[in-house]
Amino acid sequence: MDVNERDLTQWLSDTELVVCVGAGGVGKTTTAASVALRAAVMGRRVMVLTIDPARRLANSLGLSEFGNEARRIDLSAMPEVKGELWAMMLDSRSTFDGLIDRIAPSEEARQRILDNHIYRHMANTFAGSQDYMATETLYDIVRSGAYDMVVLDTPPVKNALDFLESPGRLINFLDERVLGWFLQPYDASRVFGQRLMLGTSAVVFRLLGYVFGRDFLDDLAEFFQDFQGLYAGFVERHDAVVKLFRSPSTQFVTVCAPSESSLDVAVFFQQELAERGLPRGGVVVNQVHACEGTDHDARRVLADAVARLDGDVEPRALARVLARLGMAHRRLRALAEAESTMTERVREAAKDGGFYQEVPRLDGNVHDLEALHAVGEHLFKPARVL
């Protein structure tokens, strides 16, 4: 891909949606925030969206926390910034509620759904409902046209690109076949004894009632009845999100760190993206260590420097410091070499799949705008040609 031969800032201005994917703990959120900040610096109006429940993005942007409302990040400390940076964390409950607001046919239907036992549990507590909702909100934000660019930080996944399938999972739950099967013999009086039970379905249904409890099936029937009319809306939005992911103005960035497990995931994702026909923007390897030189003898290498020191130098302290610097150099060098061997296969996987960029491990943690900007400097240096 010729993206390696051009400036990544050009890549950035051609992109309307960046989706960062990767395992947990690899600096995905930091990468997402740095990309967004960089685009804002370039004068674009950018939204960075996270479904990360640990509020890491809020931390990086200098906010103690933020929620379902779009928040504008204060960039006044960076006068050179021409654009705007907005951030938002998806909160599944209010996203769900907002979704119901939009698609419920009447106020009465809306209230009934919001009061439903199953709905309340589903939106509130269950694992993965955040994933369900990520793409829903993404769709709204992109459709609103309020931003030039959206950067999506995704949940840490290692098995598959779950969040891409998540609208499918929600729809599965409301699949017309399941609904139809469930509701068809259902009597309007909502009493199970009055269901018209026929053949195997009737047996299976009674068994489900036995296993899950009849109350649950009652709640579920009510839930399905309320959602019956909403299926078409879900499908439409799902299709739109899938189309958006496949659009040429969307770019997937695979983020990893130099650890065996995260590199595994990155290589796997590069293949997954290719197989799904999703646009591969490139691969970012964060937290990379570098160390030059193979002579670890600090006394020899630093002899001149030591001679140039002004003032008193306690010889015992100096000896300890030099021994220590020698060991640190040896360890850092070994780490850098091991990492470079490790990242080979991800470089291979990145070949014909966009850019490949390494970001060195910076001293200290990246939890303010200045540090994010520094990461951006590394991210957007001219990319390596593989």
Added chain:
Amino acid sequence: MSVQSTEGVLAGRLVMVTGKGGTGKTTFAAALALLSAARGRRTLLCEIDNQRPSLTPIFGSEPRFGPQQVRPGLDMCNIEWEPALESFLEGLVPSRRIVKLILGNPIVSKFLDVTPGSQELVELSALGQYVDQYDMVIVDMPASGHAFSLLDITRSAMGLFRSGPVRRRASELRELLTAETTRVAFVALPEEMVVNETLETIQRMRSFELIGGEPVVYLNRATLPTLTDGERELVARLGELELDPAEAEFVRAGRWEDVLEQSTAHSRERLQQGLDLEPVLVGPVAPGRSAREVVQDVAVSLGREVGLTRRDLSWT
């Protein structure tokens, strides 16, 4: 301050290992399983519905739903959704034929597949069954956010299923999780955001009273300060000189280690203050070691604390 040690973890019956992504959960779960087996307790090491199991590179074969032995006294398994569901239903419905009938209906399996909470409940239930069959079950859990939702399901399920066998199962599982012998081991790194997530998750678990036993926190890749302030100042003075690139690399390497040491001390303090417990510090392993070697190194390092030697822990 409570001192939670590996000794205490090994005395448990169900130990769930979690933490932020990339901290070394799988490594610690496997290392603790080795220690437990070396103590002579029949141990099961589980992961939960991983389509690409993390235990494969460690033990050289893929964990399946049915436990398989990886060394004497140590079995591993992967709680896969479909067989777990089958075994779950078998536990509730007396007849195998009826279970087949339920699972054979494509719409019903789809229904079970997507019903909120059913996956989590079924997976936890499989763990519960194993607890009855082994002396010790160690679980390589998902990352902390998801682990929390998974554990919280017993609470939600009680609200959702108001009668019937599923409710009874949920309440049994809640009892299991809140038993004194059920522990959560958190793997953390000396990094600001990892510590944040550890603090938040443990505080939340405590306030929801999800788990009976006290949590233990492993601060992985920890390095304690070795230089005195005076010596550190000397490094700083060296750094202020005009250095050629080769010289500068040494000062940079020294600073790199210094940052690691400072972060360890800082993280330890935050965990002590935020949770009123003393984290167990575990040093970094040498770079370039394979997944299997890393597990062995960590097991040896934890083993020192509980009187197990490399020889007790060797495995081929």
